[in-house]
Amino acid sequence: xxxxxxxxxxxxxxxxxxxxxxxxxxxxxxxxxxxxxxxxxxxxxxxxxxxxxxxxxxxxxxxxxxxxxxxxxxxxxxxxxxxxxxxxxxxxxxxxxxxxxxxxxxxxxxxxxxxxxxxxxxxxxxxxxxxxxxxxxxxxxxxxxxxxxxxxxxxxxxxxxxxxxxxxxxxxxxxxxxxxxxxxxxxxxxxxxxxxxxxxxxxxxxxxxxxxxxxxxxxxxxxxxxxxxxxxxxxxxxxxxxxxxxxxxxxxxxxxxxxxxxxxxxxxxxxxxxxxxx
Numbered sequence: 094x095x096x097x098x099x100x101x102x103x104x105x106x107x108x109x110x111x112x113x114x115x116x117x118x119x120x121x122x123x124x125x126x127x128x129x130x131x132x133x134x135x136x137x138x139x140x141x142x143x144x145x146x147x148x149x150x151x152x153x154x155x156x157x158x159x160x161x162x163x164x165x166x167x168x169x170x171x172x173x174x175x176x177x178x179x180x181x182x183x184x185x186x187x188x189x190x191x192x193x194x195x196x197x198x199x200x201x202x203x204x205x206x207x208x209x210x211x212x213x214x215x216x217x218x219x220x221x222x223x224x225x226x227x228x229x230x231x232x233x234x235x236x237x238x239x240x241x242x243x244x245x246x247x248x249x250x251x252x253x254x255x256x257x258x259x260x261x262x263x264x265x266x267x268x269x270x271x272x273x274x275x276x277x278x279x280x281x282x283x284x285x286x287x288x289x290x291x292x293x294x295x296x297x298x299x300x301x302x303x304x305x306x307x308x309x310x311x312x313x314x315x316x317x318x319x320x321x322x323x324x325x326x327x328x329x330x331x332x333x334x335x336x337x338x339x340x341x342x343x344x345x346x347x348x349x350x351x352x353x354x355x356x357x358x359x360x361x362x363x364x365x366x367x368x369x370x371x
Contacts, residue, residue: 104129105128107130108125110123110125256293259291259368260292261320262287262288262290263284264283267350277356278364279353279364283345284349285349288341290340290341291312292314293315296334296335297333297336298311300328303323309321310322321352321356322353323353324350324351325346326344326346328342329341329343355368
C-alpha cells in the first residue's frame with residue numbers, strides 16, 4: 094500500500110519549468126507541471142491533432158483519395174469517359190462522311206474514268222458466254238433433232254382417272270385378304286364407338302340389318318368400285334343417298350370388328366393394296 098501511495102505521489106509531484114534570459118539570468122517565463130499533467134496534456138494534444146487531420150481530410154477533396162471512398166462514383170466516371178470517347182469518335186466519322194458528301198455534291202470529287210482490270214475481264218467472259226460458238230450450235234441442233242421423239246411422250250395425255258381411297262376406320266387389321274379361303278375382305282379391330290367412313294364418294298345402294306342385328310351397307314363408287322361395310326350399328330343414311338369421300342356413314346358395332354370388302358368390276362380386290370391402313 095505504501096508503494097502505491099508513493100507511486101501516485103510521484104505522479105502528482107509538480108515540477109517547475111523556467112525559461113531564463115541568458116544575458117541577465119532573469120526568469121522570463123515558467124510553468125508548473127506534474128508527470129500526470131504531462132501525460133494528460135500529451136493525450137489532449139494527440140486527440141486534437143487527430144481531430145484536426147480528420148476534419149482536414151473530410152472537409153477537403155483529399156477524402157476522394159481514401160481507398161474505397163466513392164468507388165461507385167469512380168466506376169461511373171470511367172464509364173462516362175469511355176462513352177464520351179466513343180461519341181467523339183462517332184462524331185468525327187460523321188463529320189468525315191458529311192465532308193465527303195459535300196465534296197461530291199459540289200463537284201470537287203470526280204469518279205475515276207479508268208475501268209478496273211477485273212471488271213474488264215468479267216465483261217470479256219460474259220461476251221464469250223453470250224456468243225455461242227459453231228460447235229455449240231451444231232451440238233444443240235443435233236440434240237434437239239434426236240430428242241424430238243423422246244419429248245413427244247410428255248405431250249401425251251393420260252385419260253385414266255386416279256382415285257385416292259380413304260381408310261374406312263381406325264384400328265388394327267385382324268384378318269387379311271384371303272380369297273383362296275373365301276375371305277374376300279379384311280377385318281379391322283377398331284376402338285369403341287369408332288366412326289365408319291366411306292372410302293370414296295358414291296351412292297348407297299344397299300343397307301339391310303342382318304340376322305345378328307348388325308347392319309350391312311354397300312356403296313357404289315366411280316371407276317366401277319363397290320365398297321361393303323359389315324358389322325355396323327344403324328347407318329346414318331338410307332338407300333339412294335349420296336355420300337362424299339371420308340363422310341361418316343355409321344358407327345361400328347359392339348364387337349368393334351369391322352368387316353370391309355372392296356370390289357371392282359365384279360372382282361374382289363385386296364384393300365391393303367390401295368388403301369393406307371396406318
